[in-house]
Amino acid sequence: MVFTIFNTVAFRSEDGAMWNIAQPDRRLSLTTIPARLFTYLLENADKMVGREELLNNIWDKYGLEPSNNSVNQYISLIRKSLSELGCDEEIIKTVPRMGFYITGEMVSRNLETPQSVVSAIAEAQPAKQQSRLRGWYKPALLAFSVIISTLLILQPFRSATGRLDYSFPKSTLFKIGMIDTCPVYGLSEGSPYTAARKQQLAQELSTAHAPCINNEVFIFQSGEHYAYQQSGRAFIARCADSDRTLSHFSDCRAVYVFAK
Template identity: 35%
Template sequence: MRFDIEGFITFDTEDATLVNVLTGDCIELSQTSTRLLTELLNHHGDLLSRNEIFQSVFDKYGARASNSNLNQYISTLRRNLCDLGVEKEIIVTVPRIGFKISEEAIINNDREYKTPCLEEKTPDVSPPYQKWRYRPVLIRALIVAFAIVVLGINLDIGRADADTQEIVQDKCQFFLSPALSMKDVADSFALASQPLDCSSIKEVYVYRQQIKSSLGNYIQLLIVECKKSKSNCVSFYIREQGNV
């Protein structure tokens, strides 16, 4: 069971904790302190005599009951509440009779609560779209690795641009360096074996590369087309006209 005290303190009877939900401060109570505070809160506003407390909190659980022990536990609970920021007197002493929770104290309870400082955290599950956020980076890394290993050429791509243009044309979504324009891309596709087709939804990634190989140095474009509907990608190279 959980009790809310003054709107910002929670007392969990199962975990034996007092928690300030505003600061996250948490105090663990002893079993006797937990039973004592639970008994008082269950009788909010009612006066409990010392004998009633002895029987329900101490004797019933085989604990040693005495006035000095009870006074010490009451003092500890008051100090715990004070340490967590409660300024109001929550536990009231009625001389020569017993104790009670003040009628002015704001107390609520919830039997199905787990205290914030001890409940297990549920692992964060990334939403499905997160998988596609890094798709361009993964594709580029795989293609560059393939070129180095299989083609045996030395790639000098240079530093990646800090920003990437995103241009939509018909049903194509282009991602290209700010140094390139759509005219550059269109002129390059005019030299390609396969024309640019934007009749279906796709993402097109365009990268300019400076290639150093045994055949000499030249500039080419690396084109990666990804069809969203089929979740597959194809890639090919186009040498710039001045280097052919």
């Protein structure tokens, strides 16, 4: 299996080979244990993987005895290898007292064939041009922020026109959960674990800035750093769903937060 990571680095699980997709001559190989560890994390992308789970599946399962700091040492080695191949994004996130997490949208997988490797090289984009943009502004979050900013600018003119509603570009919203009687939607589909965490964060922002009002809906989006480490950016909007189709909103109250 070949994993494509952040559209920048390819990793072959069978032999631990890693290379820069745009520059295939930039390559290195992970030894057995770090290759096995990285494969396990990639196969479980979008899932929180605990330290004990890694010890059981990477060491104990094969009759190996890990040292006290084995997991940290090999995670550090994998991160260094990714950086050496041009991937500056934080692919493996450490969540204190919980474990390690890889965002599923950063990873794709395919069986290695000559055609697939050529396609990956042809479609790759330079990592340095993307890392800052993706790290801080998820495309959906950025687009939605622009829309809401426009709504807030137009809001003062509401009294002059009597009634001003807003039509959002057609897109799919994914239900995360409920805040009291108000449904909460996200801009991307995540795992059950991330949905529960995002609902909790949405509840906190709602309580502080925009409590639920009956028959209105919340739209919430956050970066992975904010979701797990309370750092980065998050956004929540409470809107009236005028026609109950999730495509025509009015009277939006939006909150955008940033935590270092």
